[in-house]
Amino acid sequence: MILFISDLHLSPRSPGATCLFLRFLAGRARQADALYILGDLFEVWIGDDDIDDPYHAQIVAALRAASDAGVKIYFQHGNRDFLLGEGFAAASGVRLLPDPCDLQLPEWSFVLSHGDALCLDDTAYQAFRARVRTPEWQARMLGRPRFLRRLVARWMRWRSRSRQQAMNPPYSDLQGAATDDFLRDHAYATFIHGHTHRPATHDHIVDGIHVERWVLADWHEERGECLVWDGATLAREAVLPENRP
Template identity: 75%
Template sequence: MFLRFLAGRARQAEALYILGDLFEVWVGDDIDDPYHNRITAALRAAGDAGLKIFVMHGNRDFALGEQFAAAAGITLLPDPYDLTLPEWSFVLSHGDALCLDDHAYQAYRAKVRDPEWQRKMRAKPRVLRSLLGRYIRWRSARRKRDHRTVYADLQPAATDDFLRDHAYATFIHGHTHRAATHDHFVDGIHVERWVLADWHEDRGEALLWDGETLTRETLLPES
């Protein structure tokens, strides 16, 4: 469904912003993985057709590097990223940095985002990293099947501070698996927060900005 989206609907836009966790796991740009290569090639084809593509690191693909960016023809974005358009201002983020009540995750995030830790990880043999990637994918699939899994949400006070820091721009993020549109009132100013939906085998979703309004667009396997 995502490959069909890249080959069709996405190319009707000027730009596509992917806000992290494009891949379930990424253990180095030098891993030769047919599944990942297919997606990388599809991104390159969409870019070659004129679509500007921007990708942000997520908590699963935090190791995406410049080699991948060059191969895919995309631009890696910092997190957060202020997107100022002629008509409106947005702030984009993966969202995990604001899940401050999940202390175990924040400790993990600080470790894996450390440049020295990433350097040591990339220095490990490719075979070992590939096995690690398979294990992470297996563990993630098992967790998804467990309906008792509860994902942390953004901390309200930290979110309000974040909105202040970014001039009350409309906030778009993912990570929490809780697709919704929230109304925040910060210092008397109404600010919208849009949470991206997960993609599943039977449906996906993209946010569409047409210069006036932001809307959710449902994507189906055969659409």
């Protein structure tokens, strides 16, 4: 069994979602062979030296415990935690994946992505994304002291929030034509992504072939969601406070 989640946006300001995730890792996730985290696990990530922060340390320890128990955990970067690196991976036992990533199972083929790279109508965001994903920008950012990175991150979050409030709807969506090209390039595999906070299952007809696109839900203080692949079908499953390990 394989589980997929994304957009938890964990931070000390979301104790409910944090608690849901810690319980999920200690309970439900242990029944899975693999857990795929498709980006925005954290509300913000300013560099792997922040692992020693007590809040982050408990998340790292919980991931490590689940991976030591035999759950293979994979992580793809979101637009909030794109600075998460090999230091985090080594400490937590999580494996970093490229975006997009093809997942070919014996029974079915999937393609996994955070989803932001296909939100091409938001040109301001794409320009920002292209800039911050370069090794030069990241090396310069990671070379700054932690307090400065925290300030930069806070400013970036504030700017993104005010831009989203000005947008209608607040999160830009994937561009249709680019998504069809993407599905063609990935051999019509079932597409799983997050980012838009608009959970739905979409049907695409590409070159006469029916392709499904599953959008993962973001997590809230009282409710999370995972997608479950049991070897034959995909299904959404709620992660609720009463689902104790």
